[in-house]
Amino acid sequence: MRKHLANGAYGVVDYVxxxxxxxxxxxxxxxxxxxxxxxxxxxxTAIISAGGIIASGFGDANIQRVAQLRGVGDKRAMALxxxxxxxxxxxLGCMLAIAVWSAAPFAARHIAVSSTASVNECLVCxxxxxxxxxxxxxxxxxxxxxxxxxxxxxxVQISSGVQLFTLMSAALLGLHVASLLMxxxxxxxxxxxxxxxxxxxxxxxxxxxxxxxxxxxxxxxGGGVFLWLQAIGGVAFNQFDRILxxxxxxxxxxxxxxxxxxxxxxxxxxxxxxxxxLFPYLSARAGNVPxxxxxxxxxxxxxxxALLVGGGAILLLLFGQQLLRMWVGxxxxxxxxxxxPPIVIGxxxxxxxxxxxxxxxxxxxxxxxxxxxxxxxxxxxFLMIYLLRHAGVQGLAISRIxxxxxxxxxxxxxxxSFKAAEQSExxxxxxxxxxxxxxxxxx
Numbered sequence: 184m185r186k187h188l189a190n191g192a193y194g195v196v197d198y199v200x201x202x203x204x205x206x207x208x209x210x211x212x213x214x215x216x217x218x219x220x221x222x223x224x225x226x227x228t229a230i231i232s233a234g235g236i237i238a239s240g241f242g243d244a245n246i247q248r249v250a251q252l253r254g255v256g257d258k259r260a261m262a263l264x265x266x267x268x269x270x271x272x273x274x275l276g277c278m279l280a281i282a283v284w285s286a287a288p289f290a291a292r293h294i295a296v297s298s299t300a301s302v303n304e305c306l307v308c309x310x311x312x313x314x315x316x317x318x319x320x321x322x323x324x325x326x327x328x329x330x331x332x333x334x335x336x337x338x339v340q341i342s343s344g345v346q347l348f349t350l351m352s353a354a355l356l357g358l359h360v361a362s363l364l365m366x367x368x369x370x371x372x373x374x375x376x377x378x379x380x381x382x383x384x385x386x387x388x389x390x391x392x393x394x395x396x397x398x399x400x401x402x403x404x405g406g407g408v409f410l411w412l413q414a415i416g417g418v419a420f421n422q423f424d425r426i427l428x429x430x431x432x433x434x435x436x437x438x439x440x441x442x443x444x445x446x447x448x449x450x451x452x453x454x455x456x457x458x459x460x461l462f463p464y465l466s467a468r469a470g471n472v473p474x475x476x477x478x479x480x481x482x483x484x485x486x487x488x489a490l491l492v493g494g495g496a497i498l499l500l501l502f503g504q505q506l507l508r509m510w511v512g513x514x515x516x517x518x519x520x521x522x523x524p525p526i527v528i529g530x531x532x533x534x535x536x537x538x539x540x541x542x543x544x545x546x547x548x549x550x551x552x553x554x555x556x557x558x559x560x561x562x563x564x565f566l567m568i569y570l571l572r573h574a575g576v577q578g579l580a581i582s583r584i585x586x587x588x589x590x591x592x593x594x595x596x597x598x599x600s601f602k603a604a605e606q607s608e609x610x611x612x613x614x615x616x617x618x619x620x621x622x623x624x625x626x
Contacts (some may be wrong), residue, residue, distance in 0.1 A: 191457040193335040198456035199449075200343045204350040211354045212363075223305060223360045224353075226294065227312040230283060231367075233418045234312075235319030238276040240414035241268060242327035243462070243544055244407030248399070249331035250466035250545075262389035263396040265382060267403055269324045270393035276320030283313035304361065311364040318371045325378025331463045332385045338378065345374035409553030410544075416557050439519035440576055446503060446523070447530040450495040454488055454534040458541065465545035474604040481597075485538040496531040500524060525580040532587025539593035543600075551596045559589035 213221045245268040252261045291305035329338035352366035383391055461484050469477065499506075503523050507516040543552045563586040570578025 189336065191460055193339040194456040194459045195453055197335075197339045197342060198452055201346045201350075204346060208350045208354045216360065220360050223294065223308060224363060227308050227360065227364060228367075230309070230312045231315045231319060234276075234279045234283065234316035235323065236414050236418055237411075238279050238316055238320035239272055239323030239327070240275075240411030241271055241403055241407035242323050243410045244268075244403045244549065245324070245327045246331045246463055247406070247466045247544055247547065247549075248402055249328055250333075250463040251469070253332065254467035254469075254471050258387055258389070260399065262386050262391075263394070264399045264403065265324065265328050265386065265389075266391060266394040267396050267399040268327070269321070269391065270395050271400070271403060271407075272320040272324055273317070273393055276317035279320075280313045280317045283316065284310055287313065304359075308360050308364055311361065311368065315364070315368050315371060318368065318375055322371060322375035322378055325375060325382050328382045329378065329385070330459065331466070333460060333463050333467075334381065334385065335460060337381050341374055341377045341381070345370045406547060406549035409549040413553050413556050416560055439516075440522055440526075440579065442507065443519050443523045443526045443580070446506065447499060447527045450492060450499070450527065450530040451534040451537070453495065454491050454537045457491065458484065458488060458537055461538065461541040462545055465542055469545050469547075474601055478601050481538060481542045484542075488535060488538045492531050492534040495534075496527055499527045503527065521577055522580040525577075525584050529580075529583030529585075529587040532584065533590045534587075536587075536590035536593050539591070539597050543593055543597055546597075546600060548596060548600065552593060555589070555593050559586050559592075562586070562589060 212224065216224060245264065248264050249261050252258075252264065287306055287309035291302050291309055294305045294309075295302040326338050326342060329335070349367050349370050352370070353363050379391055383389065465477070465480065468480070500523075504516060504520060507519055507523070540552055540556075543549075563582055566582040566585055567579055570582050572578075574581065
Protein backbone atom coordinates (compact mmCIF):
# COMPACT_ATOMS: atom_id res chain seq x y z
CA MET A 184 0.00 0.00 0.00
CA ARG A 185 2.85 2.38 0.86
CA LYS A 186 4.35 1.87 -2.61
CA HIS A 187 1.03 2.69 -4.32
CA LEU A 188 0.56 5.83 -2.21
CA ALA A 189 4.10 6.91 -3.08
CA ASN A 190 3.47 6.29 -6.81
CA GLY A 191 0.25 8.29 -6.58
CA ALA A 192 2.06 11.15 -4.86
CA TYR A 193 4.80 11.17 -7.51
CA GLY A 194 2.11 11.22 -10.20
CA VAL A 195 0.55 14.32 -8.64
CA VAL A 196 3.98 15.99 -8.35
CA ASP A 197 4.58 15.29 -12.04
CA TYR A 198 1.22 16.88 -12.88
CA VAL A 199 1.57 20.06 -10.79
CA UNK A 200 5.30 20.80 -11.02
CA UNK A 201 5.31 22.46 -14.44
CA UNK A 202 2.14 24.62 -14.03
CA UNK A 203 3.31 25.81 -10.62
CA UNK A 204 6.75 26.58 -11.99
CA UNK A 205 5.22 28.49 -14.88
CA UNK A 206 3.23 30.65 -12.47
CA UNK A 207 6.46 31.58 -10.67
CA UNK A 208 8.66 32.33 -13.69
CA UNK A 209 6.03 33.85 -16.03
CA UNK A 210 6.39 37.42 -14.64
CA UNK A 211 10.19 37.24 -14.91
CA UNK A 212 10.14 35.89 -18.48
CA UNK A 213 7.50 38.44 -19.46
CA UNK A 214 9.73 41.23 -18.16
CA UNK A 215 12.75 39.90 -20.09
CA UNK A 216 11.03 39.07 -23.37
CA UNK A 217 8.12 41.49 -23.44
CA UNK A 218 4.60 40.53 -24.44
CA UNK A 219 5.54 39.66 -28.01
CA UNK A 220 8.47 37.43 -27.07
CA UNK A 221 6.46 35.76 -24.32
CA UNK A 222 3.68 35.02 -26.80
CA UNK A 223 6.18 33.46 -29.24
CA UNK A 224 7.57 31.33 -26.40
CA UNK A 225 4.04 30.14 -25.54
CA UNK A 226 3.34 29.27 -29.18
CA UNK A 227 6.52 27.22 -29.58
CA THR A 228 6.09 25.39 -26.25
CA ALA A 229 2.48 24.58 -27.25
CA ILE A 230 3.76 23.14 -30.54
CA ILE A 231 6.34 21.01 -28.70
CA SER A 232 3.72 19.81 -26.21
CA ALA A 233 1.02 19.03 -28.79
CA GLY A 234 3.49 17.39 -31.17
CA GLY A 235 4.99 15.34 -28.35
CA ILE A 236 1.54 14.13 -27.25
CA ILE A 237 0.61 13.03 -30.78
CA ALA A 238 4.01 11.42 -31.47
CA SER A 239 3.81 9.43 -28.21
CA GLY A 240 0.15 8.48 -28.54
CA PHE A 241 0.99 4.76 -28.38
CA GLY A 242 2.58 5.17 -24.93
CA ASP A 243 -0.31 3.67 -22.97
CA ALA A 244 -0.25 0.60 -25.23
CA ASN A 245 3.43 0.25 -24.28
CA ILE A 246 2.58 0.53 -20.56
CA GLN A 247 -0.14 -2.11 -20.84
CA ARG A 248 2.00 -4.56 -22.82
CA VAL A 249 5.19 -4.20 -20.76
CA ALA A 250 3.25 -4.48 -17.48
CA GLN A 251 1.48 -7.56 -18.81
CA LEU A 252 4.79 -9.19 -19.77
CA ARG A 253 6.29 -8.19 -16.43
CA GLY A 254 3.46 -10.09 -14.75
CA VAL A 255 4.66 -13.32 -16.42
CA GLY A 256 8.38 -12.45 -16.21
CA ASP A 257 9.13 -12.40 -19.97
CA LYS A 258 12.07 -9.96 -20.16
CA ARG A 259 12.98 -10.87 -23.73
CA ALA A 260 9.52 -9.88 -25.01
CA MET A 261 9.61 -6.74 -22.84
CA ALA A 262 12.83 -5.62 -24.55
CA LEU A 263 11.31 -6.27 -27.99
CA UNK A 264 8.24 -4.23 -27.02
CA UNK A 265 10.33 -1.28 -25.85
CA UNK A 266 12.49 -1.37 -28.99
CA UNK A 267 9.34 -1.51 -31.13
CA UNK A 268 7.63 1.45 -29.39
CA UNK A 269 10.89 3.38 -29.73
CA UNK A 270 10.81 2.73 -33.47
CA UNK A 271 7.14 3.75 -33.72
CA UNK A 272 7.71 6.97 -31.78
CA UNK A 273 10.77 7.90 -33.84
CA UNK A 274 8.81 7.45 -37.08
CA LEU A 275 5.88 9.52 -35.80
CA GLY A 276 8.22 12.12 -34.28
CA CYS A 277 10.14 12.47 -37.57
CA MET A 278 6.93 12.84 -39.57
CA LEU A 279 5.60 15.58 -37.27
CA ALA A 280 8.99 17.30 -37.09
CA ILE A 281 9.21 17.40 -40.91
CA ALA A 282 5.63 18.72 -41.14
CA VAL A 283 6.29 21.54 -38.65
CA TRP A 284 9.68 22.31 -40.23
CA SER A 285 8.05 22.58 -43.66
CA ALA A 286 5.14 24.72 -42.40
CA ALA A 287 7.42 27.00 -40.36
CA PRO A 288 8.04 29.65 -43.08
CA PHE A 289 4.29 30.10 -43.66
CA ALA A 290 3.52 30.20 -39.91
CA ALA A 291 6.44 32.54 -39.15
CA ARG A 292 5.15 35.18 -41.56
CA HIS A 293 1.73 35.19 -39.88
CA ILE A 294 3.13 35.17 -36.33
CA ALA A 295 5.51 38.05 -37.11
CA VAL A 296 2.65 40.22 -38.42
CA SER A 297 0.98 40.25 -34.98
CA SER A 298 4.19 40.69 -32.95
CA THR A 299 7.40 42.70 -32.85
CA ALA A 300 9.51 39.59 -33.49
CA SER A 301 11.12 39.33 -36.91
CA VAL A 302 10.12 36.68 -39.43
CA ASN A 303 13.60 35.16 -39.17
CA GLU A 304 13.39 34.88 -35.36
CA CYS A 305 9.96 33.24 -35.59
CA LEU A 306 11.25 30.83 -38.26
CA VAL A 307 14.27 29.81 -36.16
CA CYS A 308 12.10 29.25 -33.08
CA UNK A 309 9.53 27.17 -34.95
CA UNK A 310 12.22 24.97 -36.48
CA UNK A 311 13.87 24.41 -33.11
CA UNK A 312 10.42 23.41 -31.81
CA UNK A 313 10.01 20.92 -34.69
CA UNK A 314 13.24 19.12 -33.70
CA UNK A 315 12.21 19.04 -30.03
CA UNK A 316 9.01 17.19 -30.96
CA UNK A 317 11.23 14.24 -31.91
CA UNK A 318 13.15 14.51 -28.62
CA UNK A 319 9.88 14.47 -26.66
CA UNK A 320 8.74 11.40 -28.60
CA UNK A 321 11.91 9.52 -27.60
CA UNK A 322 11.73 10.71 -23.98
CA UNK A 323 8.16 9.43 -23.65
CA UNK A 324 9.35 5.86 -24.33
CA UNK A 325 11.48 6.00 -21.19
CA UNK A 326 8.69 7.57 -19.15
CA UNK A 327 5.98 5.11 -20.20
CA UNK A 328 8.23 2.06 -19.76
CA UNK A 329 9.30 3.10 -16.26
CA UNK A 330 5.64 3.51 -15.36
CA UNK A 331 5.00 0.00 -16.66
CA UNK A 332 7.62 -1.19 -14.15
CA UNK A 333 5.88 0.99 -11.50
CA UNK A 334 9.12 2.97 -11.10
CA UNK A 335 7.40 6.33 -10.69
CA UNK A 336 10.00 7.83 -8.39
CA UNK A 337 12.94 7.79 -10.81
CA UNK A 338 10.80 8.78 -13.79
CA VAL A 339 9.22 11.76 -12.03
CA GLN A 340 12.54 12.87 -10.52
CA ILE A 341 14.07 13.04 -14.00
CA SER A 342 11.08 14.73 -15.68
CA SER A 343 10.56 17.21 -12.83
CA GLY A 344 14.27 17.98 -12.78
CA VAL A 345 14.23 18.68 -16.52
CA GLN A 346 11.21 20.97 -16.10
CA LEU A 347 12.82 22.77 -13.15
CA PHE A 348 16.08 23.44 -15.00
CA THR A 349 14.18 24.46 -18.13
CA LEU A 350 12.17 27.04 -16.18
CA MET A 351 15.27 28.24 -14.33
CA SER A 352 17.03 28.75 -17.64
CA ALA A 353 13.99 30.68 -18.89
CA ALA A 354 14.22 32.99 -15.88
CA LEU A 355 18.00 33.44 -16.15
CA LEU A 356 18.51 33.42 -19.94
CA GLY A 357 15.29 35.13 -20.97
CA LEU A 358 16.88 37.47 -23.51
CA HIS A 359 15.88 35.71 -26.71
CA VAL A 360 13.25 33.05 -27.34
CA ALA A 361 15.68 31.04 -29.48
CA SER A 362 18.17 30.86 -26.58
CA LEU A 363 15.39 29.60 -24.27
CA LEU A 364 14.46 26.90 -26.76
CA MET A 365 18.07 25.81 -27.20
CA UNK A 366 18.43 25.46 -23.44
CA UNK A 367 15.11 23.57 -23.33
CA UNK A 368 16.40 21.25 -26.04
CA UNK A 369 19.62 20.53 -24.14
CA UNK A 370 17.72 19.62 -20.98
CA UNK A 371 15.19 17.50 -22.91
CA UNK A 372 17.98 15.51 -24.57
CA UNK A 373 19.61 14.95 -21.18
CA UNK A 374 16.28 13.88 -19.69
CA UNK A 375 15.60 11.45 -22.56
CA UNK A 376 19.05 9.84 -22.11
CA UNK A 377 18.53 9.46 -18.36
CA UNK A 378 15.03 7.98 -18.82
CA UNK A 379 16.30 5.41 -21.34
CA UNK A 380 19.24 4.59 -19.08
CA UNK A 381 16.82 3.71 -16.27
CA UNK A 382 14.78 1.59 -18.69
CA UNK A 383 17.85 -0.33 -19.73
CA UNK A 384 18.61 -1.09 -16.07
CA UNK A 385 15.06 -2.39 -15.58
CA UNK A 386 15.48 -4.65 -18.61
CA UNK A 387 18.73 -6.11 -17.33
CA UNK A 388 20.98 -4.21 -19.74
CA UNK A 389 19.11 -5.23 -22.90
CA UNK A 390 19.71 -3.32 -26.14
CA UNK A 391 17.42 -0.36 -26.81
CA UNK A 392 18.18 0.11 -30.49
CA UNK A 393 14.94 0.95 -32.37
CA UNK A 394 13.41 -2.08 -34.07
CA UNK A 395 10.09 -3.32 -35.42
CA UNK A 396 9.53 -6.80 -34.06
CA UNK A 397 6.56 -8.12 -36.12
CA UNK A 398 4.61 -9.61 -33.21
CA UNK A 399 5.15 -6.80 -30.70
CA UNK A 400 4.68 -4.04 -33.28
CA UNK A 401 1.40 -5.63 -34.35
CA UNK A 402 0.22 -5.75 -30.73
CA UNK A 403 1.21 -2.14 -30.07
CA UNK A 404 -0.39 -0.82 -33.25
CA GLY A 405 -3.51 -2.99 -32.95
CA GLY A 406 -4.76 -1.51 -29.68
CA GLY A 407 -2.60 1.59 -29.59
CA VAL A 408 -4.13 3.13 -32.71
CA PHE A 409 -7.26 3.91 -30.70
CA LEU A 410 -5.18 5.56 -27.97
CA TRP A 411 -3.39 7.54 -30.67
CA LEU A 412 -6.74 8.75 -32.03
CA GLN A 413 -7.69 9.76 -28.48
CA ALA A 414 -4.48 11.77 -28.21
CA ILE A 415 -5.24 13.58 -31.46
CA GLY A 416 -8.83 14.17 -30.34
CA GLY A 417 -7.64 15.54 -27.01
CA VAL A 418 -5.27 18.01 -28.66
CA ALA A 419 -7.98 19.09 -31.11
CA PHE A 420 -10.86 19.41 -28.64
CA ASN A 421 -9.14 20.85 -25.57
CA GLN A 422 -9.04 24.36 -26.99
CA PHE A 423 -12.05 24.22 -29.28
CA ASP A 424 -14.64 25.53 -26.80
CA ARG A 425 -12.59 28.67 -26.13
CA ILE A 426 -12.07 29.26 -29.85
CA LEU A 427 -15.80 28.81 -30.50
CA UNK A 428 -16.67 31.18 -27.65
CA UNK A 429 -14.22 33.82 -28.83
CA UNK A 430 -15.58 33.73 -32.38
CA UNK A 431 -19.20 33.87 -31.21
CA UNK A 432 -19.11 36.35 -28.30
CA UNK A 433 -15.68 37.96 -28.46
CA UNK A 434 -12.50 37.72 -26.41
CA UNK A 435 -14.07 39.36 -23.33
CA UNK A 436 -16.42 36.40 -22.83
CA UNK A 437 -13.53 33.92 -22.97
CA UNK A 438 -11.68 35.15 -19.87
CA UNK A 439 -14.14 34.12 -17.08
CA UNK A 440 -14.94 30.84 -18.84
CA UNK A 441 -11.25 29.94 -19.33
CA UNK A 442 -10.44 30.85 -15.71
CA UNK A 443 -13.23 28.57 -14.43
CA UNK A 444 -11.83 25.70 -16.50
CA UNK A 445 -8.31 26.33 -15.17
CA UNK A 446 -9.67 26.27 -11.63
CA UNK A 447 -11.82 23.13 -12.12
CA UNK A 448 -9.58 21.03 -14.37
CA UNK A 449 -7.28 19.86 -11.52
CA UNK A 450 -10.24 17.83 -10.16
CA UNK A 451 -9.76 15.55 -13.17
CA UNK A 452 -6.03 16.13 -13.59
CA UNK A 453 -5.03 15.29 -10.02
CA UNK A 454 -7.13 12.09 -10.12
CA UNK A 455 -5.71 11.05 -13.49
CA UNK A 456 -2.10 11.64 -12.39
CA UNK A 457 -2.50 10.43 -8.80
CA UNK A 458 -4.19 7.18 -9.84
CA UNK A 459 -2.03 6.56 -12.92
CA UNK A 460 -0.20 3.78 -11.05
CA LEU A 461 -3.41 1.74 -11.35
CA PHE A 462 -2.84 1.22 -15.07
CA PRO A 463 0.45 -0.73 -14.84
CA TYR A 464 -0.60 -2.31 -11.53
CA LEU A 465 -3.82 -3.75 -12.97
CA SER A 466 -2.19 -4.60 -16.31
CA ALA A 467 0.38 -6.80 -14.57
CA ARG A 468 -2.37 -8.66 -12.69
CA ALA A 469 -5.18 -8.88 -15.26
CA GLY A 470 -5.44 -12.51 -16.32
CA ASN A 471 -3.25 -13.67 -13.43
CA VAL A 472 -5.70 -13.17 -10.55
CA PRO A 473 -9.33 -14.32 -10.11
CA UNK A 474 -12.03 -11.98 -11.39
CA UNK A 475 -13.43 -11.41 -7.87
CA UNK A 476 -10.03 -10.23 -6.62
CA UNK A 477 -9.54 -7.94 -9.62
CA UNK A 478 -13.00 -6.47 -9.12
CA UNK A 479 -12.25 -5.78 -5.44
CA UNK A 480 -9.03 -3.97 -6.44
CA UNK A 481 -10.94 -1.78 -8.88
CA UNK A 482 -13.73 -1.10 -6.38
CA UNK A 483 -11.21 0.07 -3.74
CA UNK A 484 -9.57 2.27 -6.35
CA UNK A 485 -12.96 3.73 -7.29
CA UNK A 486 -13.65 4.62 -3.65
CA UNK A 487 -10.33 6.51 -3.50
CA UNK A 488 -11.20 8.12 -6.84
CA ALA A 489 -14.61 9.24 -5.49
CA LEU A 490 -13.05 10.69 -2.32
CA LEU A 491 -10.53 12.71 -4.33
CA VAL A 492 -13.17 13.99 -6.74
CA GLY A 493 -15.77 14.66 -4.06
CA GLY A 494 -13.35 16.54 -1.83
CA GLY A 495 -12.06 18.73 -4.67
CA ALA A 496 -15.53 19.46 -6.05
CA ILE A 497 -17.01 20.38 -2.66
CA LEU A 498 -14.10 22.72 -1.90
CA LEU A 499 -14.48 24.51 -5.25
CA LEU A 500 -18.27 24.76 -5.00
CA LEU A 501 -17.95 26.27 -1.51
CA PHE A 502 -14.89 28.48 -1.94
CA GLY A 503 -14.31 28.73 -5.69
CA GLN A 504 -15.88 32.15 -5.99
CA GLN A 505 -13.66 33.55 -3.23
CA LEU A 506 -10.59 32.02 -4.90
CA LEU A 507 -11.52 33.69 -8.19
CA ARG A 508 -11.90 37.06 -6.46
CA MET A 509 -8.45 36.75 -4.87
CA TRP A 510 -6.97 35.52 -8.14
CA VAL A 511 -8.40 37.89 -10.75
CA GLY A 512 -10.51 40.46 -8.91
CA UNK A 513 -14.22 41.17 -8.45
CA UNK A 514 -15.11 42.12 -12.03
CA UNK A 515 -14.01 38.86 -13.69
CA UNK A 516 -15.18 36.80 -10.69
CA UNK A 517 -18.71 38.17 -11.06
CA UNK A 518 -18.71 37.11 -14.71
CA UNK A 519 -17.67 33.61 -13.66
CA UNK A 520 -20.19 33.26 -10.82
CA UNK A 521 -22.80 31.27 -12.80
CA UNK A 522 -20.23 29.43 -14.91
CA UNK A 523 -18.19 27.81 -12.15
CA PRO A 524 -20.75 25.31 -10.70
CA PRO A 525 -21.58 23.47 -13.98
CA ILE A 526 -17.90 23.43 -15.00
CA VAL A 527 -16.92 22.00 -11.59
CA ILE A 528 -19.66 19.34 -11.82
CA GLY A 529 -18.56 18.42 -15.34
CA UNK A 530 -14.93 18.05 -14.23
CA UNK A 531 -16.03 15.98 -11.22
CA UNK A 532 -18.04 13.58 -13.40
CA UNK A 533 -15.12 13.21 -15.80
CA UNK A 534 -12.85 12.65 -12.79
CA UNK A 535 -15.02 9.75 -11.60
CA UNK A 536 -14.34 7.97 -14.89
CA UNK A 537 -10.57 7.75 -14.25
CA UNK A 538 -10.66 4.37 -12.49
CA UNK A 539 -12.87 2.89 -15.22
CA UNK A 540 -10.59 4.17 -17.99
CA UNK A 541 -7.45 2.71 -16.42
CA UNK A 542 -9.21 -0.58 -15.69
CA UNK A 543 -10.50 -0.89 -19.25
CA UNK A 544 -7.07 -0.11 -20.69
CA UNK A 545 -5.44 -2.62 -18.33
CA UNK A 546 -7.82 -5.26 -19.73
CA UNK A 547 -6.79 -4.29 -23.26
CA UNK A 548 -10.16 -2.70 -24.13
CA UNK A 549 -8.55 0.23 -25.95
CA UNK A 550 -11.10 0.38 -28.75
CA UNK A 551 -14.12 0.61 -26.45
CA UNK A 552 -12.45 3.26 -24.29
CA UNK A 553 -11.51 5.31 -27.35
CA UNK A 554 -15.01 5.08 -28.84
CA UNK A 555 -16.58 6.32 -25.59
CA UNK A 556 -14.03 9.12 -25.29
CA UNK A 557 -14.23 10.28 -28.91
CA UNK A 558 -17.99 9.78 -29.00
CA UNK A 559 -18.36 11.95 -25.91
CA UNK A 560 -16.17 14.67 -27.41
CA UNK A 561 -18.11 14.56 -30.69
CA UNK A 562 -21.44 14.85 -28.88
CA UNK A 563 -20.01 17.69 -26.79
CA UNK A 564 -19.01 19.44 -30.04
CA PHE A 565 -22.62 19.55 -31.26
CA LEU A 566 -23.98 20.33 -27.79
CA MET A 567 -21.59 23.25 -27.45
CA ILE A 568 -22.78 24.78 -30.71
CA TYR A 569 -26.48 24.24 -29.86
CA LEU A 570 -26.30 25.44 -26.24
CA LEU A 571 -24.07 28.39 -27.10
CA ARG A 572 -26.65 29.60 -29.61
CA HIS A 573 -29.58 29.18 -27.20
CA ALA A 574 -28.04 29.95 -23.78
CA GLY A 575 -24.81 31.82 -24.49
CA VAL A 576 -21.72 31.17 -22.41
CA GLN A 577 -23.84 29.53 -19.68
CA GLY A 578 -24.89 26.90 -22.22
CA LEU A 579 -21.26 26.23 -23.06
CA ALA A 580 -20.55 25.60 -19.37
CA ILE A 581 -23.55 23.24 -19.11
CA SER A 582 -22.28 21.20 -22.08
CA ARG A 583 -19.34 20.10 -19.94
CA ILE A 584 -21.76 18.33 -17.57
CA UNK A 585 -23.02 16.22 -20.46
CA UNK A 586 -19.47 15.33 -21.45
CA UNK A 587 -18.65 14.29 -17.88
CA UNK A 588 -21.78 12.13 -17.74
CA UNK A 589 -20.91 10.42 -21.04
CA UNK A 590 -17.41 9.64 -19.73
CA UNK A 591 -19.02 7.52 -16.96
CA UNK A 592 -20.38 5.14 -19.60
CA UNK A 593 -16.97 3.45 -19.50
CA UNK A 594 -18.19 1.49 -16.46
CA UNK A 595 -20.89 -0.32 -18.47
CA UNK A 596 -18.51 -2.39 -20.66
CA UNK A 597 -16.24 -2.85 -17.62
CA UNK A 598 -19.08 -4.44 -15.63
CA UNK A 599 -19.99 -6.50 -18.70
CA SER A 600 -16.38 -7.77 -18.90
CA PHE A 601 -16.52 -8.88 -15.26
CA LYS A 602 -19.81 -10.68 -15.80
CA ALA A 603 -18.49 -12.53 -18.86
CA ALA A 604 -15.27 -13.48 -17.02
CA GLU A 605 -17.21 -14.81 -14.02
CA GLN A 606 -19.43 -16.95 -16.26
CA SER A 607 -16.34 -18.33 -17.99
CA GLU A 608 -14.73 -19.18 -14.63
CA UNK A 609 -17.92 -20.92 -13.46
CA UNK A 610 -17.99 -23.02 -16.62
CA UNK A 611 -14.36 -24.04 -16.13
CA UNK A 612 -15.02 -24.93 -12.49
CA UNK A 613 -17.97 -27.08 -13.51
CA UNK A 614 -16.10 -29.09 -16.15
CA UNK A 615 -14.36 -31.56 -13.74
CA UNK A 616 -17.72 -32.36 -12.14
CA UNK A 617 -19.33 -33.00 -15.54
CA UNK A 618 -16.43 -35.21 -16.63
CA UNK A 619 -16.58 -37.24 -13.40
CA UNK A 620 -20.33 -37.82 -13.80
CA UNK A 621 -19.71 -39.20 -17.28
CA UNK A 622 -16.88 -41.44 -16.25
CA UNK A 623 -14.04 -39.10 -17.21
CA UNK A 624 -12.82 -38.14 -20.65
CA UNK A 625 -13.13 -40.72 -23.44
CA UNK A 626 -9.83 -41.67 -25.08
